[in-house]
Amino acid sequence: MLLWMRQRRSNQISHLPHKLTSLLSVAFISSNCSNISTEDKIGINSIVRIINDHPFPDQPLHPTLRQYIPLNVLSNTFVENVLGRLFAAHSNGLKALEFFKFFLHDSQFCPSADAFEKTLHILARMRYFDKAWELMEEIRRRHPSLLTLKSMSIMLSKIAKFQSFEDTLDAFLRMENDIFVGRKFDTDEFNVLLKAFCTQRQMKEARSVFLKMHSRFPPNTKTMNILLLGFKEAGDVTAVELLYHEMVQRGFKPNSITYNIRIDAYCKKGCFGDALRLLEEMEQVNCFPTLETITTLIHGAGIVRNKIKAQQLFEEITLRNLHPDTGAYNALMSSLVRSKDVNSAVALMNEMEEKNFEHDSMTYHIIFLGLMRSKGIEGVCELYHKMVERNFVPQTRTVVMLLKIFCENSRLDLGLNLWNYLIKNGYCPHGHALDLLVTGLCSRGRVHEAFDCSKQVLERGRHISEAVSRMLERSLLETGEMDKLSTLHQMMKKLQDVLPPSKGHAVCISASTDLK
Structure with a gap:
């Protein structure tokens, strides 16, 4: 049964419309334009669907990409747009990496920094840090000019989020000594490290790094603004104002970014009068308000x-x-x-x-x-x-909100409609969306549909949560659907062998389950 399903899925990919290749050619050629045309979007959607629907990890992706993407018309713009869609679609990071490497190795052109950064972001967001480091090493050897402050920021921010303080400092040193070889680290690189902690609201760590390293990397106005931003994100208005006065005492001149951060800090605390006072102060010191200020x-x-x-x-x-x-x-x-x-x-x-x-x-x-x-x-x-x-296609938090509304109002038809709409557009819905939909379906006895949605996520190389796994196990046992339970178990096990689950993901269906 499993073999038949894999063959059927493979046949669906291999029997895509013959006009796809010619359509992609038009899209690739015209993708150098800043505005994406309808044909470009169709080409992007087609490739994203092919990548997301490709059976993982049963078959390598590279031969399929070679079959449907004409190498002679590949462009950086198109690759960037596909990777952007894969990022938004929560696609499997290893598939995104294989797509980027297809362009890196098979194309005659050097990939853009933006394409590299998007791939790195997808890997780091999904905690594939070993693969991310390997990619940075390869880029260092082949195209070192693509190593930018942004790529450094992406990596350090995710390490700060998911790993320890010491791991983040070690990563910074590794970048200085092994990745950005020949580049003298200065204040700009120090600011990136500080920002990694500040964006995660880890202000104790940010303070520690500042005190430890500011003698080596002389701070500038941007350094102080990054710290201000961190305290603002942490909701500490008092710390924002204390640091602002310290900034002035140190001789740094506040700019519009400085004022925008302070204004936002007061606005978020509901101190709107103080925010308006800062607007007047800006104008008095000839620091002109920007669109962001207003x-x-x-x-x-x-x-x-x-x-x-x-x-x-x-x-x-x-x-x-x-x-x-x-x-x-x-x-x-x-x-x-x-x-x-x-x-x-x-x-x-x-x-x-x-x-x-x-x-x-x-x-x-x-x-x-x-x-x-x-x-x-x-x-x-x-x-x-x-x-x-x-x-x-809305972003994840809107999808989750809509699914919650639909499920709470007994409109599972719309919940499934939204799910299928996302899949059709090449998206692999986020785990929170699956949790909501499976809960709603199982609670109303629609176990078959809950199983199908979960299988679609696993087929696209994404883990399901432990909560979904247990709910499906219980529901499938109650309905006597042992074949489906066995199928789910095998898919989870195969994915786990290739892609170790993170915290909160299901490892496999309970070993106590009788799968005979």
Whole structure:
């Protein structure tokens, strides 16, 4: 049975439409343009689907890529877009690595720093640190110019998140001595190390590194801003202000980034009056507010439910010779939703479309949240169908929110519809999304569909959680579906042999289960 399913899956890949290769050729050739055309998107979607649907780890991916991607028309832009989609789709990191290496080894061109950084980010996010280090070593040998501060930042930030303080310092030294060979580490590299701790809100560690190493790496304004950002993210307004005064005493000149961080710190604490005071202070010292400054204040007005001030600040954007963007619209929308004026928020979303401002995942998330609170499931469903018609794929937290809404309102049909929509678009939904959907399906006796969704995740090279594993085990035993239970067990075991599970992932179905 398993052999038949693998063969069937392989046949589905090998019998893709013949026009795919020619379509990809058009897409690759035209992908040097900054704006992605419809044909480009189709080509990107096709490759992402092929990669995600490829049976892992049963067959190597490289021969399939060679079959469907014409090497003579590969471009960096297209590779970057595919890797970006794989990142957003939570694809298996080893598949993304194989795709990047296909370009690295088979193409006549040097990959871009952006493509390398995206691949590194996918690996580090999934904690494949050994593979990430191997990739950095290979890039050091073949294309050392691709080793940038950004790639260093990606690696150090994930090590700081998932490993120990000592591991992060060791990684910094390894980069200095073994990876970025010939590069003299100075303040810029020191700032990257500090940022790794600050973005994870590890301010005790950040302080320790600063005190230990600032004599070797003289700090600059950016160094102080990074520390300010860390304290702001940790919610410590007092520490932000103390460090700001220390910064001034040390002779550093605050810039717009400095003020933006302080303003955001006060806004997040609901101290909107203090944030406005800082805006006045900025103008008095001829540090001109940026679009980010005003957008932050619009968010702040929303936190204190002052939609009139939020609207006023939004109108000030053009008066200050600045140009609003999607982020500014989202900030005003959020303020309206927080003030329970969902109708105005929806009208603003429509205005964005009329003025050709692109809706992003945050736009949809804000409006879904407002509709859920004001109009309930019906309002959410209406916008959901519009989103699908526009072929927009939201980010993970919006997917999780929608699945939670659908399951709680007994709309499992929509939950499955969203799941299938993501799979069709080449996404491997996040583990939290699977947890919600499987819980909803199993609680209503729809075990077969819960099994299918879990199998799709395993087929794409992603582990399922321990909670999902136990729930499926219990439900399949109750319904006597021993063949499905055996299939699930074998898939989990095979994936585990290639890809050790992280904390919270299921190792395998209980050994006590009778699989005979």
